[in-house]
Amino acid sequence: MSDQSQLEEFFKFQQGIIDEFRANEGKVGGMFEVYPLHPHHDGGAPRPAPHPAPRTDAGRRRGPSRRLGGRRTEAAMVQAGRHEAPLRHPGGELVLRQVADGVLVHESEFLQSNTIVVQGRDGVLLIDPGLQDHELACLATDLSASDRTVVAGFSTHPDWDHLLWHAQLGEAPRYGTARCAAAAREQLSDPDTKAHITDHLAETEIAGKVSLDLYGFVTALPVGTARIPWDGPGVRIIEHQAHAPGHAALFVEERGVLVAGDMLSDVLVPMLDLDGAADPIEDYLAALRQLEGVAADVDVVVPGHGSVCGAGQVHERIERDRAYVLALRDGREPGDPRIGPSAKPGWEWVSDVHHGQARALAGD
Numbered sequence: 001m002s003d004q005s006q007l008e009e010f011f012k013f014q015q016g017i018i019d020e021f022r023a024n025e026g027k028v029g030g031m032f033e034v035y036p037l038h039p040h041h042d043g044g045a046p047r048p049a050p051h052p053a054p055r056t057d058a059g060r061r062r063g064p065s066r067r068l069g070g071r072r073t074e075a076a077m078v079q080a081g082r083h084e085a086p087l088r089h090p091g092g093e094l095v096l097r098q099v100a101d102g103v104l105v106h107e108s109e110f111l112q113s114n115t116i117v118v119q120g121r122d123g124v125l126l127i128d129p130g131l132q133d134h135e136l137a138c139l140a141t142d143l144s145a146s147d148r149t150v151v152a153g154f155s156t157h158p159d160w161d162h163l164l165w166h167a168q169l170g171e172a173p174r175y176g177t178a179r180c181a182a183a184a185r186e187q188l189s190d191p192d193t194k195a196h197i198t199d200h201l202a203e204t205e206i207a208g209k210v211s212l213d214l215y216g217f218v219t220a221l222p223v224g225t226a227r228i229p230w231d232g233p234g235v236r237i238i239e240h241q242a243h244a245p246g247h248a249a250l251f252v253e254e255r256g257v258l259v260a261g262d263m264l265s266d267v268l269v270p271m272l273d274l275d276g277a278a279d280p281i282e283d284y285l286a287a288l289r290q291l292e293g294v295a296a297d298v299d300v301v302v303p304g305h306g307s308v309c310g311a312g313q314v315h316e317r318i319e320r321d322r323a324y325v326l327a328l329r330d331g332r333e334p335g336d337p338r339i340g341p342s343a344k345p346g347w348e349w350v351s352d353v354h355h356g357q358a359r360a361l362a363g364d
């Protein structure tokens with residue numbers, strides 16, 4: 001949508017939908033009549049921000065509850081309706097934002113968790129769907145309203161916030177690397193896993209809002225699988241051992257989109273796999289070198305949590321993560337903007353993550 005008159009047309013159209021929605025007590029008519037459209041964000045009200053990973057203790061527990069600053073509503077669009085007309089949800093917030101041709105991102109109101117939708121020939125690939133139950137239901141509704149069937153899923157790694165699913169998303173295979181699937185299986189074999197996650201979330205603002213019914217059903221891809229087996233643009237699997245066992249970044253080659261999993265974030269420092277890995281520092285550095293290997297072809301980076309960035313910031317994000325890990329290795333205090341007073345409002349607890357990691361590596 002490049003030319004001005006098209007844009008004006010779009011905004012007029014969108015405003016019409018919103019006005020109609022309001023006048024009609026939350027229902028829309030016209031060509032969207034059959035689609036239930038509903039706002040699912042509350043407009044960036046302050047809320048406590050907990051830590052995403054309850055997997056282990058060292059450096060992974062959040063600090064005291066903090067409040068997110070009023071996160072600005074992003075003016076982005078959702079593609080919905082059979083005519084592919086772009087629109088936002090009435091109420092103003094986006095559901096899906098296009099970041100590249102055929103690649104859409106949904107950002108959860110919880111920890112800026114990103115769900116990625118890649119358009120294939122007969123349906124979509126859904127990467128790390130999250131996070132609250134109503135957000136997933138909303139996502140499922142919007143996908144089906146725009147005739148997008150989910151034909152495959154992928155979990156970048158076996159942390160709880162990347163192993164979620166919703167019944168309305170259907171029964172497509174949910175892939176992960178063999179090590180990711182094994183870790184997910186191990187979690188499921190422990191009868192306390194779900195209670196542990198629920199307990200962790202009990203102290204957050206999303207207590208009771210995350211469904212674990214379909215948690216962790218990951219289909220293992222054979223070791224060494226190079227690409228996601230599906231009918232769509234080639235999605236290269238970049239497996240490494242940073243952050244979590246069997247962690248994989250995905251590179252949607254034809255679209256230039258790097259889905260980084262829990263790396264290359266503008267808000268979270270590298271979180272090392274301090275329990276599982278023999279050499280968590282070197283594993284992380286090796287993973288960064290792998291991402292660097294594709295960086296020249298990357299136009300867009302989508303981190304698991306945080307802001308999407310363009311080609312201009314790819315190297316910067318890699319370097320920032322590397323500098324952090326090297327400082328950690330050398331026992332230096334990293335001059336990292338994601339911790340200390342320069343942390344983004346609501347993300348002050350990332351400093352606690354850092355101190356926990358530093359202590360753990362120092363053997364305390």
Ligand SMILES: [Zn+2]
Pocket residue numbers: 052159161162262304305
């Ligand atoms: Zn995560």
